[in-house]
Amino acid sequence: MPNVTYIALIPLLPLAAFLILGIFGRKYFKNTSGIIATALLLISTLLAVYTAYGYFFEYGKVDGIYQKLIPLKYTWLQFSEGVSIDMGIIIDPISVMMLVVVTFISLMVHIYSLGYMKGDDRFPTYYAFLGLFTFSMLGLIISSNIFQIYIFWELVGVSSFLLIGYYYDKPSAVAACKKAFIVTRFADVGFLIGILILSFYSNTLDFNKLIERLTTPESNELKNAVAASFLGISALTWGLVLVFIGGAGKSAMFPLHIWLPDAMEGPTPVSALIHAATMVVAGVFLVARLFPVFSISSPNALSLVGYVGAISALIAAVIACTQTDIKRVLAYSTMSQIGYMMFALGVSKYGGEDGLGYTASMFHLFTHAIFKALLFLGAGAVIHYIHSNEMKDMGGLRKYLPITHITFLIACLAISGVPPFAGFFSKEEILLAAYQNNKTIYWVALITSGLTSFYMFRLYFSIFWGRTRPSSFKRDCDEVKGEGGFVMMLPLVLLAFGAATAGFIPFGHFISSDRITLENKFHLMFSISPVALGLTGIIIAMWMYKKENNKPEKFAAMSSGLYKAAYHKFYIDEIYIFITQKIIFNLIARPTAWFDKNIVDGMINATGEGTKEISEKIKTFQSGKIQQYAICFLVGLISLALLFIYVWK
Amino acid sequence: MQPGLYHILFISTVLFFIGVFGFFTRRNLVTMLMSIELILNSVNLNFITFNKYVWPNKLDGLFFTIFVIAIAAAEAAVAIAIIINLYRTHQSIDVENAEEMKF
Amino acid sequence: MSGSTIIFYLLAALTLVSGLLSVITRIIFRAAIYLLFSLIGIAGIYFWLQYEFIAAVQIVVYVGGIVVLIIFSIFLTQQAGELLPKQKLGRQLFSALAAFCGLALVMLQLVQHTFTTTSNTPIEPTVANIGAQMLGIDQNGFALPFEVVSILLLAALIGCIVIALKSKPENNL
């Protein structure tokens, strides 16, 4: 059986790092904070690997099925009979896999940051935030309760906010962190309402019970949830769609993706950790967690997931081809790849061979985490060297940054799906799953795959080939610094090794939709077309960008409308700004404030003023003239007498 | 017809309203005081009349008349003291001029 | 028409006419004198009702005390030969109207109401009876109101003195 203490320590050690460095870091660990955090996380990583080994090879499998184990559960907040937030640990294939991925990538980023962030004023704070993020992400992964996942969901959101805004004196970073938080927050409301709906019908918040109750066709809960409907759509579908909106927000799915490119304002290692490898796949993880409910009880919601994923993948790939900031290119590429994972889930079915999409999605999540982290860390090394994010400042860097160059190339090959690198295997599985279930999505995915290799190699050739730009070396003597030393190169090499070899893991053995071993079948014939398409993309990119020439401009001019639209990210940001500024601010908030100040408060003040006015009027009766009083008295007396005598007898 | 209760009540009522009229129209404080005396007298007359014609077995009306007379005397004394004091401060005993106690 | 009746009407006329004159004359001294006659008329009615003691008190206190006090204060506050200020006509008419309405209302009620005389044995309003009952402390005694009135008179006495005292000029030290 799993060792609860060890598993609990995996998230708690980063938390300890956060608390120690956050409270005492500035005073006592000014220089050693990086070492402390890295050491703690190393222990976490080892524990995660140990747990994974134990789960997959020792106790996890019972009768050929990987068990969902809940070794720890503690009632944290009881809402009503049966409905409570439990703080628990769930151990099943996807959570164990994610534990390894998150701790490993986080460890790489911790090590890398020792070099990258060296000399920064707020070094301890940086590591404290990284610790907070790692804790929250690990907590999210092992959540056994849908509300627990929401809690950690918000916590990763806030740590992402803190890390994006790390360079807080840069106004663009401040704007970006706000945007990221608010957009994901908006999506989280959907998630929250989804939780409310699901918990109401299933009368539990516990994942295991919830999935069980909502997938058993005979259960009353499922019948009620399907029977209740709003706008012609069943309550269950509503709930799942709303939960998916939460996931889409965090995973930067169209149209909630606008925060992700801006989030690149954070330090590059942070982008690698949060906005490429781990946090942004939380949405995929969430859908995967609830996958049985999606696929068995509400196929409509699942197909929505598929289409949103496919659209996001395509749009992001198109936009990525036109961006010039290398981190933004990578950001759009991330969005595109997450789109892959999403539609892989969307086209999947529950159980057996039909569940290939599920396995493929998780597989891609795994490999993508490795090669995308590698890409970002490589980009970080370049930025560290050049002090610019713009492609136009780069070129010919292969001579100066040899290790970075090689590892970056490996990552690019991996993401383009060139065999035998990791991306090839996972992508091939995804395409196969799409081909079997939904042809439309398959074609979208195929086009996207070609675009992916094009923009990745556009990036690669622009950075490492072509003419060296002397202007970029003017700033300071970074040649001396070289590639940033051992601590920055070690993660690159380790990740490159992973990107090259991870594809050979027989993933279906470990992770499948019904947790029964799925044999990987390799379809050589099927994989020809995507690989060929990928290679075509690489060749076009080589032709256009390897040497300095004017082909890109020509090409851009040729397809000017599309190019311009893609360069401006299809104007989605502008639409958002229109909605928030014009509609929410000017049409709702401003009139509300005006209404409050003038109407509501005006009414209160008018009451006061009115009282004053009336009393001013009334007080003149008190004229001080005694005869007036006497006359009033007599008139009043007579009237009263008349009233009493003749009216109220 | 032998004058009786109603006749006297008529006298006292008329006297009362003469007093009221005087109180309303006079501006001199002393004359207003005189109107009040008329009103008081009409009340006294009522007391005595009722005592005589309605409850001849009691003397309550008579006693009240005595008390009213006593109180009227005291009241007149106090009122005149006030009037004289007012005259000292205002050089006038016109009621229109004594209207500080307002608002 | 008996002598008693004639006397009554004369007294009534004296009272009402001099009362009315007292409130409408514009020479203040005359007003005081008319008041005097009106009070005497009332005293006459008391005599006519055979309440001699009250009539005597009326003459002593009112005629001999209050009217003298009033005349005294007129001398203190009024320049000789000065006419009283005229009230606004509107006020006069309105006051008259109000007073008349009140009168009409009261008279109407009086006329409609029938008073029934008690059949108990009458008691003579002799001085002896009055004195015995006024100072009596039995159930018909008026000792307590008597005491209360005497305290009131004392208070009025002190009050008069306090009010009428000339305030000393303040020492501005």
Next chain:
Amino acid sequence: MNITLLILLPLLTAIVILLMQNATQVKWVSMMGATLQFVLAFVLLFSFYKERQLGNTSQMLFELKYNWFPSWNISFHFGVDGISVAMIMLTAFVVIAGVLVSWNVTKMTKEFYFLLILLSMGAYGFFISLDLFILFFFLEIAVIPKYLLIGIWGSGKKEYSANKLALMLMGGSALVLVGLLGVYFSASIHSFDLITLSLLHIPIQTQLICFPLLFVGFGVFTALFPFHTWVPDGHSSAPTAGSMFLAGISMKLGGYGCLRVATYIMPEGAKEYASIIILLSVIAILYGAFATMMQKDLKYINAYSSVSHCGFVILGIGMLTKTSIIGSVMQMVSHGLMTALFFAVIGMIYERTHTRQVSEMGGLLKRMPFISTVLFIVGLCSLGLPGLSGFIAEMTIFMGSWQHPDTFRRVATILACLSIVVTAVYILRAVTKISMGPLKDEFKNLTDATWNEKLAALILIAGILAIGVAPFWFNDLVSPGAEIIMQKISPITIGIK
């Protein structure tokens, strides 16, 4: 323990303050008094737990009753249940923090602290009273000092604000008084005793008249729409500790009254008017949130956000489920701590920058890391970050509200949920503008928090974390009290469509 100590201790402190000679003595005496209150509140909490663990299940613990006016059935009747204990803890936290942040008051120090301590006495008395007349009496005690605090030590248009606040709150208490008298005279036993009244059945006609009176009367205190306009003006003019007490304690008097008095003794009325209450509270939540977006002054921002947050309290009561009632008590405590902390931070910033306009600040994190961190924490609590108390309270209210299957309440809940996005927008706009971005030149020489400010902030943060990280103890504390209220409400069938 004897809970009258909660009243006697502040009273004694106030008297001793009056006897002191100079400002330093006054400060230390009030500090000592506040600390003793703090300790006493913890003693109460633990002895309450101990009693409950020993199996004492009576509704009210530590009951005391002294006849005061027997012919009208008025008595000093005190007792506490979990809800009152929670509110007392809140008061103790806010009082000690308020005393600490007022350390620099130089104008009429003695009177200032005297009024603060007097106000705390009113609050304690209110929370432990079980006799409605005495409860009303303490309610008034808690109002008057605020008028003086704002009128004398305030800033800006303080006379206007003080008048507005006092008049509106007095208007509210007038409604409460009328309502109380209505209940008193129509109950079959003429009594002001809460427990006695709760056992009687108040005639339904009376409930239909008196419930709105009491609810609106108490609602004025807790910023019920549209009687909330004293909140922004009052807060913005009040001195720091005044704002803290006002938002942290006074606004909770209203919420507690709505729950403990109005809803508890008139459940039919509550059910009949539930829809209106929900409607008003949802308006307050969204309206307050949108109005906050347009505010430029920090204190106005927090004041309007208080309107929005107190809307949740009313919403929780209006939903009339056990979970939502627990949630609304949580929200009261959480909002009390949070908003007190927010005002304390605003005070600290104002003392240094001499401005409260958000647009005039920037980059304060560089010079004032502690204050900015606290500002972040309080901002995050306000927008409902898990791990801090605001999240727990709001989620409990949402879960409780969602237990009704009818569409009206569903829509109301969803609208209330949407407000958390708006909250995020205005909080982040303000917080990031103040503490992030480039540092302005005129703020280059600012200093960070002093010991007393740090201590005050840490005490309040400790409270926020205690609920946010471990809500189960709080839930256990409040739950039996809510259960008893629900026992009166559940059997009623009218009013629910």
